[in-house]
Amino acid sequence: MAKTVFYARVSTADQTLEHQRRQAELAGFKIDQEIADHGVSGISTKLAERPQGKRLFDILRPSDTLVVRWVDRLGRDYRDVSDSIRLFMRDGVVIKTVINAMVFDGATKDPIQQAVRDALIAFMAATAEAQAVATKEAQKAGIEDAKSDPRSYRGRKPSYDREAFDTVVTMLGTGAGASAIAKVTGLTRQAVLRIREDRIGAEKALAMWAL
Structure with a gap:
C-alpha cells in the first residue's frame, strides 16, 4: 500500500x-x-x-x-x-x-x-544553493560587525525568526507575492516587503540578534 x-x-x-x-x-x-x-x-x-x-x-x-x-x-x-x-x-x-x-x-x-x-x-536546486551562499555571507557580515564593536547598535529585534525568513526568501524566489507570503508565514506584508527590499540587511539583523 x-x-x-x-x-x-x-x-x-x-x-x-x-x-x-x-x-x-x-x-x-x-x-x-x-x-x-x-x-x-x-x-x-x-x-x-x-x-x-x-x-x-x-x-x-x-x-x-x-x-x-x-x-x-x-x-x-x-x-x-x-x-x-x-x-x-x-x-x-x-x-x-x-x-x-x-x-x-x-x-x-x-x-x-x-x-x-x-x-x-534544476532551478529549485540552484535557488536552494544560492540562498545558502547568501545566508552564509550575510551571517558573516553580521558577526564581523558585532565583533568589531560589541556595543554596536543592533536595532530593533526582527519580527521574524530564521524559519520565517527562510520561507519568505524561498517563496520570493519562486515568484510569490508579498500578500501570499505573509499569509503563509504569519508576518505582516510590510515585514515581507522589507525582507524583499533588503535581504542582506534582514539576514544581518538575524545574525546581530543571534537568531
Missing part, C-alpha cells in the same frame, strides 16, 4: 519539526510516516549521509509520496538536491513540496512535461 512520508530537516534552534509538519497538514497532506534530521547542515552533509535522511532511500517504495516543506529541506547543494530528486523519481517515488505545491513525478512520458519538470528541478 502506498504511503506518504514527510521529511523535515531542522537546522537551527528556531526551526521546529512541529511547525513544518503543521504547514504540511494545513496544505492537505495526510502523513503516514515522519522522518526528521535535527541540527544537520544542508550544505555540508548530503541527504544520503544524514542519520535520518539516508533512511528515505531504504523505506520509500514505488508509488510512495515524499513530502518536504521545500527542496531546501533535502539539501542546499545543487548537485545533491537534483541527484536525490531524480533518484527518487527513477524509483517511482513522487516528490511534493508544501510551499507552492510543486510535484516531481518520474512517471510522465510526455517529452515537454519532462523538460519542464527537469528545468524546475
Whole structure:
C-alpha cells in the first residue's frame, strides 16, 4: 500500500519539526510516516549521509509520496538536491513540496512535461544553493560587525525568526507575492516587503540578534 512520508530537516534552534509538519497538514497532506534530521547542515552533509535522511532511500517504495516543506529541506547543494530528486523519481517515488505545491513525478512520458519538470528541478536546486551562499555571507557580515564593536547598535529585534525568513526568501524566489507570503508565514506584508527590499540587511539583523 502506498504511503506518504514527510521529511523535515531542522537546522537551527528556531526551526521546529512541529511547525513544518503543521504547514504540511494545513496544505492537505495526510502523513503516514515522519522522518526528521535535527541540527544537520544542508550544505555540508548530503541527504544520503544524514542519520535520518539516508533512511528515505531504504523505506520509500514505488508509488510512495515524499513530502518536504521545500527542496531546501533535502539539501542546499545543487548537485545533491537534483541527484536525490531524480533518484527518487527513477524509483517511482513522487516528490511534493508544501510551499507552492510543486510535484516531481518520474512517471510522465510526455517529452515537454519532462523538460519542464527537469528545468524546475534544476532551478529549485540552484535557488536552494544560492540562498545558502547568501545566508552564509550575510551571517558573516553580521558577526564581523558585532565583533568589531560589541556595543554596536543592533536595532530593533526582527519580527521574524530564521524559519520565517527562510520561507519568505524561498517563496520570493519562486515568484510569490508579498500578500501570499505573509499569509503563509504569519508576518505582516510590510515585514515581507522589507525582507524583499533588503535581504542582506534582514539576514544581518538575524545574525546581530543571534537568531
